[in-house]
Amino acid sequence: MKNVLITGCSSGYGxxxxxxxxxxxxxxxxxxxxxxxxxxxxxxxxxxxxxxxxNAASIQAAIEAxxxxxxxxxxxxxxxxxxxxxxxMSIVREMFETNTLGVIAMTQxxxxxxxxxxxxxxxxxxxxxxxxxxxxxxxxxxxxxxxxGFTASLALxxxxxxxxxxxxxxxxxPTTAFTRNSGPRMEGNIPDAYAAFAQxxxxxxTQQPVVTKESDxxxxxxxxxxxxxxxxxxxxxxxxxxxAQAK
Numbered sequence: 508m509k510n511v512l513i514t515g516c517s518s519g520y521g522x523x524x525x526x527x528x529x530x531x532x533x534x535x536x537x538x539x540x541x542x543x544x545x546x547x548x549x550x551x552x553x554x555x556x557x558x559x560x561x562n563a564a565s566i567q568a569a570i571e572a573x574x575x576x577x578x579x580x581x582x583x584x585x586x587x588x589x590x591x592x593x594x595x596m597s598i599v600r601e602m603f604e605t606n607t608l609g610v611i612a613m614t615q616x617x618x619x620x621x622x623x624x625x626x627x628x629x630x631x632x633x634x635x636x637x638x639x640x641x642x643x644x645x646x647x648x649x650x651x652x653x654x655x656g657f658t659a660s661l662a663l664x665x666x667x668x669x670x671x672x673x674x675x676x677x678x679x680x681p682t683t684a685f686t687r688n689s690g691p692r693m694e695g696n697i698p699d700a701y702a703a704f705a706q707x708x709x710x711x712x713t714q715q716p717v718v719t720k721e722s723d724x725x726x727x728x729x730x731x732x733x734x735x736x737x738x739x740x741x742x743x744x745x746x747x748x749x750x751a752q753a754k
């Protein structure tokens with residue numbers, strides 16, 4: 508029976524991915540910054556572990572509590588939109604700490620056991636903004652593009668140890684929790700000079716049909732985790748697939 512550790516499981520993609528792996532017989536370590544026992548089924552094959560990917564001690568404690576890991580899914584992420592010139596550097600750093608450095612730190616903590624066992628998979632969840640540019644998301648896009656480059660290089664570096672690195676690129680799938688958590692980071696990020704432009708952009712964006720479901724992302728993460736080929740990128744959702752094909 509294989510073991511998977513998934514970050515950011517309190518809601519959204521992470522929660523659905525934890526359920527998906529569990530339903531297919533895996534042992535699941537579902538990590539959350541603030542653990543919630545009410546969102547996942549009680550099971551001998553499922554553990555909820557506290558984890559803050561921006562804290563080295565928290566990462567080490569979570570790894571030690573998890574036991575052997577066969578697959579690491581780096582899903583935890585935060586977001587904010589707004590005009591770049593108005594984005595406080597504190598928010599820029601916060602997004603990079605979680606979306607980029609958090610992924611890198613988690614991967615670095617797990618890779619040694621993969622290398623020693625000559626097996627393992629790292630699945631990094633990014634976004635379809637890496638496939639097509641979106642205005643008012645420059646910093647968020649930068650955090651995800653950094654992980655695209657990191658993962659592409661890492662895949663080559665670990666290949667000789669039979670360790671794989673994969674990217675899952677979800678399409679447009681706004682989740683209530685992600686939107687709610689992003690709200691405080693977006694206050695004051697649309698100056699008057701950008702107001703009309705932002706209204707047009709966000710109006711067009713919110714009118715787009717939501718064609719990617721959380722279950723789509725979970726299914727693609729599972730497929731990437733079990734893929735033994737050299738394929739690196741796995742778009743998730745029909746809109747992301749279309750963008751990847753166009754690119």
